[in-house]
Amino acid sequence: MLLQNISPVANGLPAAPPRQKHPRLRVGNQSSAANLVLAALSREEYQRILTSLEPVELSYGQVLYEPKDRIRHVYFPTDCLVSLLTAVDNKRILEVGMVGNEGMVGMPMALGIGVSAVRALVQGGGTAMRMTAALFRAEFRNNMPLQRALFRYTHLLMAQVSQTAACNRFHDAESRLARWLLMTSDRVQTDEFRLTHEFLAHMLGVRRVGVTKAASDLQRRKLIDYSRGNIRILDRKRLETAACPCYRIVKNLQDHAQIA
Amino acid sequence: MLLQNISPVANGLPAAPPRQKHPRLRVGNQSSAANLVLAALSREEYQRILTSLEPVELSYGQVLYEPKDRIRHVYFPTDCLVSLLTAVDNKRILEVGMVGNEGMVGMPMALGIGVSAVRALVQGGGTAMRMTAALFRAEFRNNMPLQRALFRYTHLLMAQVSQTAACNRFHDAESRLARWLLMTSDRVQTDEFRLTHEFLAHMLGVRRVGVTKAASDLQRRKLIDYSRGNIRILDRKRLETAACPCYRIVKNLQDHAQIA
């Protein structure tokens, strides 16, 4: 569970280059509206905002923000996945939230705050649309639909973080691993992704051996399959029963979107 | 750590009536501007908003919202303290955040969301200013300073929840208890308050005996003193060294308020 070397880039991640061995599925038409926040905008709003957006390729292990960093860009993931991490000291780090194509990285900007409180780590490589902080500020100010979409997302993220907090306290490593795999799968929209036990250990806040134990148990039960940094979900249904109820709780919130 | 009976009101709380045996200190001039969000407004803004505000007495154990409840009022605590709780099932509940005079209860309203995602439980009785949801919506829409103050607070709350999530994962009951007492003390601005081990157990997500053990150790070390639901902090300085670093991390964030 420790990060031996706390470098700004990937800790305990499999080497970045060999990533292409398992080409990632691409989402839909790969348009930037594959991001659900952007997709919530009207055609005109969307066309306008598009001129401020720039597609970027984000790669496994890349760090978008460190805590207290000034936010230079906000990111709208289309088919990548970003983890939000909080540290309690130099060694212990925990994922508190996860952002995929349903949200935006750089949430504080929607609250008029220019610095990040967490580390944002690219956990699944892929593409995102990004915008500079200055352009975002200008756009956000008078784009009400964007405001609505982002405020709604902020609320959901808050709920996700809260649930994760309780989950990390009460549920054992195996249930949490199952939940984490399901959440990840939902966001990258694939049943297969690359990540090592070491990496998972940081996400779940347990030791690597804890992940090994939990993962090998799930594998024994034929719910997942993995080898050398490549994990595949075999039986989604049963994996969900192995996961803690927190998975459903958050997912229902996001799907039914209690606004009003 | 279990809630035996999951009634909408106080679980494991000391009986409500005998509260007056330890009269609570009152904050400053007791004006509604004792709330820091309201205090951030200009004189004119403040005078105007005051007409929409209504002072209420909140009492120990009262539940302001349940998850999925429609938010009827927002509350600006002046000298009371409200806990935000998240459940993973019927029995296990955990505090994920704490709102005192530095914030507002009903944060989703600032995001245009009308339902609460968490339970809001009055943990330290006292007074608050409240406003109906409808009036708040109207006021919030065109009161930019209020927006700024609340967005800033939302960001800080998010940071607090994130830190709490990591803290609950990594730190033992004793450090967390120390941190919790300090955070509470900061918000009620007293060194003495009423709460039982049973109540603390729910806040920290441990069993009652876990609290008893941690508390008696802190008492043995003369950092705190307690008996029958009445806790007093004896040595703030040393209590802080007994607490996990999460206390300082969050406090520094709130004090120096990284905006910009």
Added chain:
DNA sequence: CAAGTTCTGTGCGACAACGAACATACCCCC
């Protein structure tokens, strides 16, 4: 004062996770 309630303290076996160290297995590249 006696009875009942609430709060706190202790003891028990069980277990998951801890930190550390070592053992295999796999892959890539020279």
Added chain:
DNA sequence: GGGGGTATGTTCGTTGTCGCACAGAACTTG
């Protein structure tokens, strides 16, 4: 095809917390 790095698996003693049960202590009420 051997060597070096990376990923996974196993073991060991320790610790914090678990669930449960019961005993004492303090306060409230009749």
